[in-house]
Amino acid sequence: MTEKSTPEKDEAAKADTASIEMRSYAARLWLSISKNALLLGLFALICTGLIATTFIGTEDEIAMQQRAARLKALLEIVPTDRHNNDMLQDNIEIFENALGHREPQPLFLARNDGKPVALIYPATARDGYSGDIRYIVGINLADNTVAGVRVLKHRETPGLGDGIEVRKSNWVKSFNGKSLGQPSIEQWSVKKDGGVFDGFTGATITPRALAKSVAQTLQHHQQNGAGYLKRLIEQAHNLQSNTAVKKASN
Numbered sequence: 001m002t003e004k005s006t007p008e009k010d011e012a013a014k015a016d017t018a019s020i021e022m023r024s025y026a027a028r029l030w031l032s033i034s035k036n037a038l039l040l041g042l043f044a045l046i047c048t049g050l051i052a053t054t055f056i057g058t059e060d061e062i063a064m065q066q067r068a069a070r071l072k073a074l075l076e077i078v079p080t081d082r083h084n085n086d087m088l089q090d091n092i093e094i095f096e097n098a099l100g101h102r103e104p105q106p107l108f109l110a111r112n113d114g115k116p117v118a119l120i121y122p123a124t125a126r127d128g129y130s131g132d133i134r135y136i137v138g139i140n141l142a143d144n145t146v147a148g149v150r151v152l153k154h155r156e157t158p159g160l161g162d163g164i165e166v167r168k169s170n171w172v173k174s175f176n177g178k179s180l181g182q183p184s185i186e187q188w189s190v191k192k193d194g195g196v197f198d199g200f201t202g203a204t205i206t207p208r209a210l211a212k213s214v215a216q217t218l219q220h221h222q223q224n225g226a227g228y229l230k231r232l233i234e235q236a237h238n239l240q241s242n243t244a245v246k247k248a249s250n
């Protein structure tokens with residue numbers, strides 16, 4: 001015998017069905033969210049793995065390229081007819097606010113038959129149009145003149161400020177042979193500011209920043225060059241002594 005349906009019973013049955021459907025929908029939704037979250041997590045993990053592998057794989061090559069670029073710049077500043085040491089080995093780390101450093105940088109020494117010829121300073125002009133301009137400047141120890149300047153890294157605008165790169169223009173070569181006093185410190189700027197260095201057409205900020213920074217590096221050398229040279233000579237001496245001791249004990 002079937003139970004007689006009443007409006008109340010019908011309502012209760014409808015409510016039951018709705019509740020079951022709701023729970024089933026919630027379960028499906030939860031499953032779908034979990035599945036998608038898992039997939040997303042997996043995707044992120046795979047991407048991170050791929051980026052890490054690529055980075056590790058290219059890290060050595062990047063370091064090698066940077067080393068080669070630095071050596072090329074060093075050799076342009078102090079060519080092999082002026083020195084015969086391995087400049088990349090003959091260096092000390094310096095970290096100087098006055099030189100615009102944001103991290104320790106190597107200061108190189110060029111020697112000819114052991115005799116110091118030039119110090120090659122790493123420096124950063126922080127006020128380029130687009131921020132930091134990293135460069136090296138060689139200073140001849142015989143007369144404290146600039147042996148050469150080479151820009152290693154910058155973000156200046158192509159076609160406007162990038163004339164500081166030697167492959168774009170010879171502008172940086174205008175520092176060669178200059179020193180503190182030749183010209184006077186006031187004239188270590190672009191012609192527009194009463195200085196001796198040409199600006200670039202419509203782009204004075206970049207050359208102004210570099211000229212000012214090179215002058216500051218020369219001033220830093222005037223005050224600290226002798227101390228750095230002493231450290232470099234002591235370091236080479238200690239290295240030689242250690243090598244001699246090792247050879248003797250073998």
Ligand SMILES: Cc1cc2nc3c(=O)[nH]c(=O)nc-3n(C[C@H](O)[C@H](O)[C@H](O)COP(=O)(O)O)c2cc1C
Pocket residue numbers: 129130156157158160161162199200201202203204205206207
């Ligand atoms: C998009 C853009 C990029 C610029 N890039 C440089 C730059 O790399 N170096 C620079 O000195 N000036 C750059 N300038 C120009 C400077 O705004 C500024 O006008 C100039 O350096 C001042 O030089 P002037 O005194 O010869 O006019 C740039 C301007 C614009 C609009």
